Amino acid sequence: MILEIAVLVLGLGVLLIDLWTAPERKRFLGYGAAAGLLLIFVFSFFRFGAAEPQGAFGGMYVIDGLALFFKRFFLGAGIIVTLMSVEFADRIEAGIAEFYSLITFALCGMMFAASANDFTLLFVAMELITVSFYILTSFQRSRLISLEAGVKYLILGALASAFLVYGIALVYGTTGTMKFAMLAEKTAEFANKPLFLLGFLLIVTGLGFKIAAFPLQIWAPDVYQGAPVPITAFLAVGSKAAGFILLWRVLFFAVPQVTAHWTNLLIVVAAITILYGNLCALPQRNIKRLFGYSSIAHAGYLLLGVAAMAADVKNVGAGGSAILYYLTGYLFTVLGAFLVLCLALRHAEAEDISSLAGLNQRSPLLAAVMTLAMVSLAGIPPLAGFFGKFLLLKAALDHGASNHGFYCLAGVAIIGVVISLYYYFGVIRAMYWSPGTTDTGPMRVPVIQRALLYVCAAGMLYLGLFPNSLVNLTLRTAQAPRGVSITAK
Amino acid sequence: MLTAIVIVPLITALLLALIPRNFRFVMRLLSLAATLVTLVLAVFLLLRFETGSADYQFVVQRSWVESLGISFYLGVDGINIGLVFMAALVGFAAACVSWEIKHHEKEFYVLLLVMTGGIIGAFASLDLFLFYFFHELALVPTFIMIGLWGRGEQKNFATFQITLYLSLGALIALVGLIALYVQMPAPVRTFEIPRIIAYFQTAPLAASAQHWIFPLLMFGFGILVSLWPFHTWAPIGYTAAPSATAMLHAGVLKKFGLYGLIRVALPIISDDAVRKQWLWVLALLCLGNIVYCGWVAMRQRDLNLLIGNSSVAHMGFVFLGIASLSVIGITGAVMVMVAHGLLAALTFGLTGYLYNHAGTLDMDNLGGLLKKLPFIGTVMIMAMFAGCGLPGFANFVGEVLVLFGSWKTLPWFVVAGAWGALVIGAIYMLRAVRDVWHGEVAETATVQDASAWRKVPFVLLLAALIIVGVWPRVLTDKIEPSVKRIVTVAGLPTVAVVK
Numbered sequence: 001m002i003l004e005i006a007v008l009v010l011g012l013g014v015l016l017i018d019l020w021t022a023p024e025r026k027r028f029l030g031y032g033a034a035a036g037l038l039l040i041f042v043f044s045f046f047r048f049g050a051a052e053p054q055g056a057f058g059g060m061y062v063i064d065g066l067a068l069f070f071k072r073f074f075l076g077a078g079i080i081v082t083l084m085s086v087e088f089a090d091r092i093e094a095g096i097a098e099f100y101s102l103i104t105f106a107l108c109g110m111m112f113a114a115s116a117n118d119f120t121l122l123f124v125a126m127e128l129i130t131v132s133f134y135i136l137t138s139f140q141r142s143r144l145i146s147l148e149a150g151v152k153y154l155i156l157g158a159l160a161s162a163f164l165v166y167g168i169a170l171v172y173g174t175t176g177t178m179k180f181a182m183l184a185e186k187t188a189e190f191a192n193k194p195l196f197l198l199g200f201l202l203i204v205t206g207l208g209f210k211i212a213a214f215p216l217q218i219w220a221p222d223v224y225q226g227a228p229v230p231i232t233a234f235l236a237v238g239s240k241a242a243g244f245i246l247l248w249r250v251l252f253f254a255v256p257q258v259t260a261h262w263t264n265l266l267i268v269v270a271a272i273t274i275l276y277g278n279l280c281a282l283p284q285r286n287i288k289r290l291f292g293y294s295s296i297a298h299a300g301y302l303l304l305g306v307a308a309m310a311a312d313v314k315n316v317g318a319g320g321s322a323i324l325y326y327l328t329g330y331l332f333t334v335l336g337a338f339l340v341l342c343l344a345l346r347h348a349e350a351e352d353i354s355s356l357a358g359l360n361q362r363s364p365l366l367a368a369v370m371t372l373a374m375v376s377l378a379g380i381p382p383l384a385g386f387f388g389k390f391l392l393l394k395a396a397l398d399h400g401a402s403n404h405g406f407y408c409l410a411g412v413a414i415i416g417v418v419i420s421l422y423y424y425f426g427v428i429r430a431m432y433w434s435p436g437t438t439d440t441g442p443m444r445v446p447v448i449q450r451a452l453l454y455v456c457a458a459g460m461l462y463l464g465l466f467p468n469s470l471v472n473l474t475l476r477t478a479q480a481p482r483g484v485s486i487t488a489k
Numbered sequence: 490m491l492t493a494i495v496i497v498p499l500i501t502a503l504l505l506a507l508i509p510r511n512f513r514f515v516m517r518l519l520s521l522a523a524t525l526v527t528l529v530l531a532v533f534l535l536l537r538f539e540t541g542s543a544d545y546q547f548v549v550q551r552s553w554v555e556s557l558g559i560s561f562y563l564g565v566d567g568i569n570i571g572l573v574f575m576a577a578l579v580g581f582a583a584a585c586v587s588w589e590i591k592h593h594e595k596e597f598y599v600l601l602l603v604m605t606g607g608i609i610g611a612f613a614s615l616d617l618f619l620f621y622f623f624h625e626l627a628l629v630p631t632f633i634m635i636g637l638w639g640r641g642e643q644k645n646f647a648t649f650q651i652t653l654y655l656s657l658g659a660l661i662a663l664v665g666l667i668a669l670y671v672q673m674p675a676p677v678r679t680f681e682i683p684r685i686i687a688y689f690q691t692a693p694l695a696a697s698a699q700h701w702i703f704p705l706l707m708f709g710f711g712i713l714v715s716l717w718p719f720h721t722w723a724p725i726g727y728t729a730a731p732s733a734t735a736m737l738h739a740g741v742l743k744k745f746g747l748y749g750l751i752r753v754a755l756p757i758i759s760d761d762a763v764r765k766q767w768l769w770v771l772a773l774l775c776l777g778n779i780v781y782c783g784w785v786a787m788r789q790r791d792l793n794l795l796i797g798n799s800s801v802a803h804m805g806f807v808f809l810g811i812a813s814l815s816v817i818g819i820t821g822a823v824m825v826m827v828a829h830g831l832l833a834a835l836t837f838g839l840t841g842y843l844y845n846h847a848g849t850l851d852m853d854n855l856g857g858l859l860k861k862l863p864f865i866g867t868v869m870i871m872a873m874f875a876g877c878g879l880p881g882f883a884n885f886v887g888e889v890l891v892l893f894g895s896w897k898t899l900p901w902f903v904v905a906g907a908w909g910a911l912v913i914g915a916i917y918m919l920r921a922v923r924d925v926w927h928g929e930v931a932e933t934a935t936v937q938d939a940s941a942w943r944k945v946p947f948v949l950l951l952a953a954l955i956i957v958g959v960w961p962r963v964l965t966d967k968i969e970p971s972v973k974r975i976v977t978v979a980g981l982p983t984v985a986v987v988k
Contacts, residue, residue, distance in 0.1 A: 009889070335777065381625045390618075393664065396672045421656050433637055468554045475556055476884035 001056055001063075003044055003071055004111050004408040007078075010036040011104030014305065018097030026096050027089035031448075033100045034082040037107075041075040044068065046123045053480075055117065059179055062117035065477040069324060070245045073331060077237045078107040080335045084342050086232040087449055091346075092139060093227065099139055106132035117253065119168045119203075126164065126210065129242055130157050133235065137227040138301070149226025156219040157423055164206030170199025180254035187257045200258060203250060210243030213303055214273040217296045221280070224292030229345070231287055233338035236295045239467040241327050244302060248320075251306065256313040266307035267405040272299030274416040281423050287341065287353050290423060291334075294377065297416060302326060304409055305392050311399035311406070315469030318398055320478025322391035325470060329376065329384030329463050337373035340366045343445055359431040359459035363443040367431045374424040376460045379417050384463035389417070391471075429435055490615055491547045491563045494530045494577065495623075498523050498606035502599045510595040516585070519596045524581040524605060529603045529610075531577035538570050543970035545683065546570075553619075555636065558679045562616035567971035570826040571964050572612045576741045578953060580605035580832040582946035583733035586838045587846050590638055590731065597638060600630035601733055608741045612748060617666055617680040618629060621659075624745050628655060631730075631738050631818060639729040640844070647722075647729035654722040659714025662749065665705030667759065672698055686756045696760040703767050713746030714806065715801045717777030724789075724797030728850075732841025739800050740834035744826045747807050751819060755811065755973050764814065772812040772902050778805030779909035787917045792843070792850040795921055796836050799876060803829045803884075803910065806891045809906055813895035820965055821890025823916040827964060828883035832875050835950040839869045842943070843925075846936040852921065857930035863940045866926045868947050873918040875954055878910050883957035887966075 013035050021029060044404045053064035082103055089096045109128030116122040134157065172178055173195040175186050190196040205216065212220040251259040277297025286291040305326065308319035344359055344366055345351055360367040376383035393410055400406040432438025445453070463470060501523035505516055538546060545564035553561045565573055579728075583601060590597045607627025615618035632655075636648040669685070670678065672694055680686060694702070708716070715723040724742075727735045758764050779802055786798035803825065810822025842865055844850050847858070859866035875882035888910055895903050939947070957964060 375629065380621045380629050386622075386625070390663075390667075394667050394671065396669045397664065400668065400671070410664055414657070414664060417660055418653055418657045421652055425636075425649075425652060427637060428633075468552075468556070471554055471556050 001061065003040060003075075004115075006040045006043075006106055007037070007108045007111060009073075009102055010040070011101040014097055014101040014104065019159045027086055029097050030082050030086035030089065030100050033104060034079050034086075037075055037079045037082060037296065039057070041072065041079065044072055044075065057118075057121075059181055060118040060121050061112075061115045063128065065480045066245070066248070067115040069477045070241065071111045072112040073241060073327065074107055074114065074238055077234065077331055077335065078103065079240075080339070080456075081230050081234045081238070083448055083452055084233060084335075084339055087342055087446065088230050089227060093142060093349070095139070099136070099250055101269075102132045102136050103230075106234065107238065110238050113242045116246060116247050116249055119171070119181050122249070123161075123164060123168060125242075126206075126246065127161065129239060130161065130210075131229070133157075133239065134165060136231045136234075138221055139231070140228055143226075145226040147226075149223045152219055153223045160206045160209030160216065163202045163209075165207060165343075167199045167204075170195055170202065174199065180249060183254040184256065186201040187255045189470065191261075193255055194224030197258065199254065200255060204247070207243055207247045207250065208269075211240050211247065211299045211302070212296050213299050214270055214276050214296075215238075217273065217276065217299075220294035220296055221289050225286055225289040225351075226294065227288075229338055229342040232291065233335055233342075236291065236334050236338070237331050239334030240299060240302075241331075244306075244323065244327065247306065247310075248323075252309060252313060252316055259310045260313045263307055263310045263403060264405055266303060266310050266407050267403075268329065270300050270303035270307050271409050271412040273297070273303060274412055275300075276352045278416045282419065284423070285352050285354075286350075287345075287356065287427070288351050290353070290427075291337070294423070294438075295334075297420060298326075298330060298377075299394055300416070301389065301413060304396055304413060307409065308392070308395035308399055308406070311403055315479075317475055317479040318395040321471065321474035322388065322395045324474035324477060325391050325463075325467070326385075326388030328470060328474075329460065332456045332463065333376040333383075336369050336453065336460065337377070339449060339452055339456065340370040340373070343449060344370075344443065353430045356427065356430045359443075362441065363445060365445060365450070365453060366443065369457050370431060371428050372457050372460050374427050376415075376464070378421050378424040382461065382464040384460045387464055387467045388487055389413075491565065491573075492549050494527050494534065494573065495563065495606055495610040495613055497530075498526050498580065498602040498609070502602035502606065505595065505599050505602065505732060505820055508595070514802060516594055516598050518965055520584045520587070520602055521581075523602060524577070524584040527605070528577045528581040533573045534565070535570060535574045538565070538967060539798055540966050541970060543567070543974045548615070552646050553616075557618075560616050560619045560681065560682070561619060563610075563613045563619075564615045565613060567967040567969065568823055568975075569612045569748065570967055571823065572741075572748060572830070573609055573829040575606070575827045575953075576609045576612055577733075578949060579736055579740045579830060580609070582834055582838060582950055583736045585943075585946035586736070586841060587731075587733045588943075589841060590733075593637065597634065597731075603627070603631060604630040604734075604742070608737065608745075611742075611745050615682050616751070617670065617682055617685065617773070619680075620682070620749070621663060621666060624742075625659060627737075627742050628659060631734055631742065634734040634751035635726060635730045635776075638731040638734075640731070640876040641729050643725060644729045646940040647725045651722045651726035652785050654719065655713060658709050658829075659744070660709070661705055661712065662709030662746070665702055665709050666753070668698075668702050668705065669694075669753070670758075672702070678836075681750060689757050689759070693759040694757055697762040699758050700766075701758050703754060703758050703763060705730060707750065707767060707771060710746035710749045710754065711771075711774070711808075713749075714743055714807070715778075716746075716804070717774050717781060718802070719962055720778065720782060720801045720804075723801050724794050727797040727800070727837065728791065728793040728849070732838055732844075735837040735841070739797070740830040740838055743804070744830060747804070747811070747822070749828055750811055751822070751972075751975065755814070755819075768812045768814060771808055772899050775805040775808030775812060776902060776905050776909075778802055778808065778905050780805075780913070783909045783913035783917070787913060787920075789917075790852050792852055792855070792921060792925065793881070795835075795852075795917060796833075796840060799914065799917065800829070800833050802914070803832075806888050806906065806910065809895050809899070812902075813891070813893050813898050814976060815894040815897065816969065816973050817890055817974050818894025819976065820968045821887050821892075821894050823968045823972065824887030824890055824957075824961070824964060825884065826887075828875075828887045828954065831950050831954045831957075832872060832882075832884060835872045835947060835954070836869070836876070838946060839865060839872065842939065843869075852924040855925045856928045857926070858936065859926040860930065861936045862940050864944060865947075868951055870922050870926060871951060872954075873922055875958075877915045877918045880960050881955065883954050883961070886958060890965075902960075
């Protein structure tokens with residue numbers, strides 16, 4: 001709890017200090033916010049051994065290995081995104097302090113989501129994230145496309161929230177409880193009640209919106225394209241991971257017995273999501289839109305892991321650890337890529353792939369990090385993305401003998417990977433060998449952003465070359481006993 | 490020592506990445522030195538290898554990802570010792586011919602060294618994961634090198650075609666390998682190839698599982714080796730690639746798929762029906778390589794396309810040897826792999842030289858070059874003779890062993906294969922010799938023969954071809970015991986190699 005409170009106080013503090021800060025120095029508040037988040041991040045390693053899952057608010061809020069893992073994940077993403085925003089600040093006309101604090105609030109929502117063990121907290125956390133993102137998405141008020149993205153996100157997000165609330169109401173109406181731990185005990189007797197299943201389906205639909213799974217992916221490309229670069233990055237990493245932890249909690253903590261029957265549904269959704277994301281990314285010219293589609297594809301790969309978990313709900317270790325590993329690799333990869341975009345597209349009019357032309361000459365560092373990121377996203381060794389995909393494929397094929405759908409899913413996944421090579425390599429090609437580059441002036445990369453680029457590159461390489469420690473951690477985290485002991489008092 | 494062979498190029502690549510790009514000469518020197526060290530170490534390895542033993546030697550094992558049973562596990566036996574040596578030799582030769590690169594030298598040498606290290610690592614790995622990991626590590630630089638330093642109008646098309654084909658092949662093989670891994674019950678799961686094979690020897694894979702895992706491996710690895718009809722990437726890709734890349738890929742990296750078939754796929758098929766069915770399919774497809782691609786090669790007017798197609802055709806022999814599942818046939822297949830690696834590197838190095846000096850490889854515009862390029866011409870003609878399977882060169886030994894080994898099980902395939910190799914091969918090779926080196930002197934610019942320094946890589950490769958050709962036992966005696974073990978595992982009676 002203390003972590004969330006600290007983050008919240010930090011966000012409010014930024015808002016307050018803003019009142020006494022001269023306008024030209026406001027952007028530097030971001031450094032303060034990032035430093036505060038870093039402090040909280042470091043602190044999270046000292047206070048919490050979390051050998052035993054602990055609860056609060058009558059089991060509504062749980063802190064276990066999984067929650068801690070995700071909290072650190074979100075904090076790490078938050079730090080990088082905040083620092084990215086400092087670099088981005090001059091492209092935002094007004095309200096930069098609010099920009100920072102809204103990022104912090106969204107972060108706070110994600111951290112609550114990591115601990116949600118009750119539908120109430122789940123809904124509150126999700127709304128906190130989404131509402132903050134509505135504003136953040138349309139923060140560049142003079143850009144029409146940014147406003148458009150905000151409105152689209154608002155309308156579709158509200159629709160998804162409606163699904164979620166309706167579903168929660170149905171589940172509560174049939175079972176009389178909102179607590180995951182109690183639901184887990186009661187599921188068996190309700191598993192055949194259509195109303196309960198409908199409610200549960202609506203909840204999963206609402207969560208599917210957050211992770212941009214088919215058929216709720218429609219918003220992603222538009223919003224990714226329109227939002228300011230740091231927000232797109234935060235959406236791609238933080239918001240998606242929050243969707244996955246919520247899905248994880250609901251599927252495997254609240255109603256594992258139902259989930260076990262839904263393996264085939266998950267397989268189909270994962271397969272379509274992978275294909276849809278990759279195929280639609282092929283013709284894209286706008287690089288942020290391309291990332292929008294590629295993030296859909298990656299949601300599909302992660303859903304593959306969820307499906308593998310669902311195939312054996314008693315033993316979710318393999319699939320779960322693959323998801324956690326993949327997300328961690330994805331964090332470094334995507335944030336590295338967006339950091340490059342943030343720096344490289346500073347003066348570019350359009351955000352086309354062609355505006356990256358000649359980046360190799362302008363800044364070899366940026367081009368190198370972007371190349372690493374693309375190669376890692378495509379899933380090629382020795383980078384993080386490869387090992388993540390390897391773990392996912394292994395988890396899926398592991399269940400192939402009992403459910404042949406997994407073989408088809410693995411087949412779809414590799415087709416997706418091959419398709420994705422085309423557009424990822426297209427980005428690399430634009431940077432290294434596209435003729436007719438007009439602007440070849442060297443590009444300035446500030447010290448802090450340079451350090452962040454090194455961090456992201458090191459993260460991608462480390463996770464690809466020395467996967468041992470993180471694999472152990474994720475296996476431990478994913479296999480940890482459920483927080484069943486925290487039943488309501 | 491084995492670790493050093495793999496690590497030296499990779500460490501040097503890292504070192505090069507830190508050197509400012511203006512020090513071109515230093516970079517060339519460093520990469521030459523690194524590949525030379527690798528080569529010297531590989532020669533030592535070959536000399537100190539204990540002939541006649543089927544065991545893995547120079548084994549190194551360090552744990553890497555404990556929870557999944559993945560380890561850094563290297564070792565050589567008869568099957569890969571020759572390949573490691575050949576890879577090191579070709580790596581050095583490729584570094585030698587890279588003088589032709591005139592822009593972005595830094596990136597080129599970094600990628601070249603990564604590729605060399607990756608290739609040797611893939612051949613030396615005894616861990617399934619590491620094996621795949623190193624292969625991918627070497628594969629990606631290939632794509633980038635063709636895209637960035639490639640030549641010709643079809644460069645972009647070739648880059649994308651080779652990228653998509655080879656990635657698809659590699660991923661299919663990966664699914665096959667993981668599927669194999671998960672067939673083992675959870676407590677004994679391991680990525681160590683020797684232990685996997687030992688396990689499946691005691692508890693054979695269910696026939697139904699063999700029926701789909703083996704084809705996955707066969708087609709996955711097959712695409713990587715340009716198995717007909719998945720070969721179209723090869724000639725176009727090699728035509729567009731810079732010489733060093735074509736040498737390393739056509740010569741060495743491509744053999745990964747064949748090596749994987751022999752090392753992993755053959756020992757797991759213990760079921761007779763599976764063997765009959767799929768090895769027969771393989772034999773049928775390899776005729777596509779030998780006869781059809783040979784036929785295509787006859788129609789080429791571009792020297793590189795001709796050599797690219799003939800290289801695809803040569804792969805057919807390796808497939809035929811593998812499909813025979815006899816000791817002699819597979820020994821011959823390994824021999825062809827080594828011989829063809831040296832040969833492909835030699836010919837692509839030479840055509841690269843020719844292209845840089847004459848500005849074209851179109852045989853209509855070349856002619857009478859032997860007068861102007863006596864050294865390059867002579868070496869090229871010898872290489873082409875080796876390519877038609879003339880005795881005295883290593884290729885002859887391998888092809889003859891394959892044909893002998895396959896006679897018992899696949900007689901009609903041998904007849905067709907012999908036609909493809911000896912007749913069709915001779916036609917296009919000799920025609921190329923006539924058109925390029927003899928006849929009217931074409932008005933192709935000012936061409937210069939190689940200086941002493943440029944001769945080094947060609948002399949080394951040719952010498953290796955001839956030495957192995959006249960003294961094949963230097964390799965066959967090493968290969969045979971290991972092959973025997975694999976064939977025994979696959980459950981067939983063994984027949985000794987004719988000496």
